[in-house]
Amino acid sequence: MVNNHQQNDNSKRRFISRRTYLRAGLATVGIATVPATFGDSDGVARAAPSPVPDPAPADSRIGGGNQYERKVSGGNYTATTKNELLDRLDHASNGDTVYIPNDVSIDLDSTKNIGISSGVTLASGRGINGAPGGRLYTEDIAENDEPVFEVRGDGVRITGLRMQGPRADYFNPGDCQGQNGLDCRDSDAMSKNATLGFFILGSNVEIDNCQLYGWPRAPIMSGAVGGYAVDTHIHHNSLHNNQMEGFGYGVVVTVGNPTIEWNYFDKNRHSIAGTGEPDCSYEARYNLVGPNTVSHAFDMHGEETGNVTDGKQAGKTISIHHNTFQFSESYVYDVGQEAVTIRGVPSDKAVLENNWFYHTLPDGQTQPDDTNVDENGQPCRQYNIPQDDWTNVEFTNNHYGTDEPVSDIGHPRSDDGALTAEVGTVSQDADTWQHVTLNNEYSNPVVVMKPVSQKNGENPCHTRVKNVTSSGFEYKTEEWEYTPADHQPETISYLVVEQGSGSTDDGTVFETGTVTTDEALTEHTFESTFDTKPVVFTQTQTVNESDAVVTRNTHVGTGDFEVRLQEQAANPNAHSDEITAYIAIEPGRTTLSGTEVEVGHHENVTDDWTQLGFDGSYSSPAFVADMQTINDGDTATLRYKDLDANGVTVQVEEEQSGDDETDHHGETVGYFVTSKNGAL
Incomplete structure (x- = not known):
């Protein structure tokens, strides 16, 4: 063969x-x-060379x-x-x-x-x-x-x-x-x-969790x-230890746009090298470059035949963010050594943001300026350019020096941004408070538990949560004051996540936290940098007032969102402040501890039942959803039915304390689905 x-x-x-x-x-x-x-060997074992110890941090992902x-x-x-x-x-x-x-x-x-x-x-x-x-x-x-x-x-x-x-x-x-x-x-x-x-010449190739060393040219x-x-x-x-003079690369990018993330680099001549071809791009994020480098760590060569006037073309798009460079000198030459070198002009741009450079800047500079564009030993260097200033190279929110910056700058720290989470599903009579014991160990978790199924009663209802601790929480099915208090058992899934921010194995960004809210819209700014608009799930975590209440989200963007409380329309008074949890996750399909999860949007969900199809297939699914818009101000929440491996039917359910009309304008619904119950 x-x-x-x-x-x-x-x-x-x-x-x-x-x-x-x-x-x-x-x-x-x-x-x-x-x-x-x-070769000459027939595969029979012979004395092998000694392996090189792995320098990657053992307590880190x-x-x-x-x-x-x-x-x-x-x-x-x-x-x-x-x-x-x-x-x-x-x-x-x-x-x-x-x-x-x-x-x-x-x-x-x-x-x-x-x-x-x-x-x-x-x-x-x-x-x-x-x-x-x-x-x-x-x-x-x-x-x-x-x-x-x-x-x-x-x-x-x-x-x-x-x-x-x-x-x-x-x-x-x-x-x-x-x-x-x-x-x-x-x-x-x-x-x-x-x-x-x-x-690598095939598409969608994945190289992960490997130790790659000793390659004079490059392991990849x-x-x-x-x-x-x-x-x-x-x-x-x-x-590591790919360091022959002249080559000695960790990763060579010839053409294409690979994603290079969550890697540890050390003792390479260049950890990443780009050829400078017109269609050569890469994104390098969440990497840690160790203290020993031969030359600069991240590179884009200059190409003689580029289409940039009066200079060499240095590839197309270079995105370098959330990395840490733990050196400022070459360990071979014992001279100042830049971390990133762009050897020409990118046809699009090179963006360096939220990185931690151990290099210091000259007095008076908060980011590299035009006085040291082509200078050894700085955080970044650019040459083969038509003028003496940065050309198609941008710097945003980087940190310089060995003192540790805030957690969202540099490589992921604080448990490396690992997502500690779990999901579960309950189906029982919950007119009174019920207790859930958590599987994971948490310090300060948040809980989102919505929507409620609609199979055992037509009265509008939703879930209320309280007493969230490191080991569990309480919940009940809450009807509005104008309806009878007795509600038959419904099925509800919950999502529990440790407060904090970070990313999953494939780089999907998440953030969780709390915000104090009342019935006025409260704007909350994310600490994380979301490349795409996340899906936001919210839920009150306290019962500071006994009146029934739900949360509503709106104006969700990459930088912030707004949330408010809603009581039934017939209530004349405002609701007391409640602590409201939020979970924000970038949409897409990702993997947590080997379990696939899917986060997505569905637009124009009204009071009519709307079919929401999943991109993947999930046996015995756990389903969590929340509205992302307030296109109709009437008090409302979501309900679902007919949940199976491939999709679910959802509707916006208004309460009727103020009038009998339940028509509701279309809202965008965000959802989370997975096939696993338990720790993620």
Whole structure:
């Protein structure tokens, strides 16, 4: 069986400079399909080189490992030798997992161009009971730029592995000298040491929870010119000791727009390098760059043939936010070293915001100004530009110096922004207060418990919550004062989240907290930076007044929202202040501790029953929803029925204390759904 490998035309892959190398070799990718090239080893175990200890923080989700949530513990196929690995990958198909046990080391010797088919996962169990993960390694110093793995399949996942290259130390491959290698042009020596780990050409490829080190060129290269502008997701990895002079990258972005997040970088020449191609972009967020760097950490090369007037083009869009750079000098050269270098003009822009730089700024500066654009040792440097000021480079809300900034600047801290949460569903007679015991341990949780089903009574009702503690809360089904107090059992789901802010494994931003509200609209500003408008769920947490009350949300944006209380229309007096909880989550499908959840919107929900379909399928779903608008001021809440794996029917239910009319203008409804009850 052919293993999805491609012939490399090495006669066209000569090396003139680092940037030219990155372009010239990749332009010839993908000519013919051939089997993998094998080395001399038959896969029999032999003495292996010593692994390099993992420098990623053990008590953090950054860099993966023990605290990472999406670990893999087994698969359809198991491989313990090289030959078994090649055979299993040959036979694996969409949905299969090829698993390398945690105590196994496999010598790949000089084998190159190993393919992985679409939808296949290559995995080990890094972080399970403290395990380092199964190890793949090579001591082969490549004579050309053939990768060990050439991943052309779409939807491939590579997770939980150690991948060790031939040289983890800093070395200069030739006789070239010069600070930070800028004068190094020993192309022959570079080409003979250009060992590459994973070359990603398929779309929607995910590399997570891996330890990747010892690669003179890079452990990961994403994309290639000529139709391979891919969107690789590189997250929760420890990428370190990739530090050969001239190359020595953690991640190379050729073309495309990968997301690079929640990684730990240290002892790389550049942790991220972009080629500068017109369609080269990347987003780097929530990363921690350690104290040891050879040269600048995040990079975009300048391209000679760009379309920016009188300067080199440095890629397209570079988004660098919520990272921490724990250095201000090169540990090799012992000189001041910038954290980010843009070697030309991005055709769109480079935005640096909410980062923590250990560098200090000159006196009087609160952000880099035009006096030190092209200067070594600053937080950021730009050159190959038509004038002496920042060009298509923006700075917003960064912190400079070693003193710790507020929690929303720099890499996630304070339990790394982990989302401590759980969901549950109750179905019982709840006219009186009932107690719920929580599964997780919390310090200061908030509870949202809405909407109520509509199956056992037509009287309008909603849920009231009180006595929220670290271990539980109380709730009851509350009818309006004009209706009888007795209500039959209904089904209600609840969402409990620890107060704070952060993001999920894939970068979905969330924030929870409380605000004191009454019947006037209260504006609340988020502490977090939401890229898209979140869904906001609110619920009173106190009973400071016995009159029935609900919350209503409106004007939800990326920076703030408004919330108010509503009593029944017939009540003449205002309601006392109540503590109201909010949970704000960016919409989309994400994963919490291996459980998929979905957050979304549905517009124009009225008093008529409206079908709301889910994007995914959720068995025995827990469903939480709340209105995001006040397009009709009459007191109202949501009700639901016919909840199943694929959707639910919802309506806006008005109370009728003031009149019998229940028509309600269309409102936007936000929802949360998952198939799991219990801790997330």
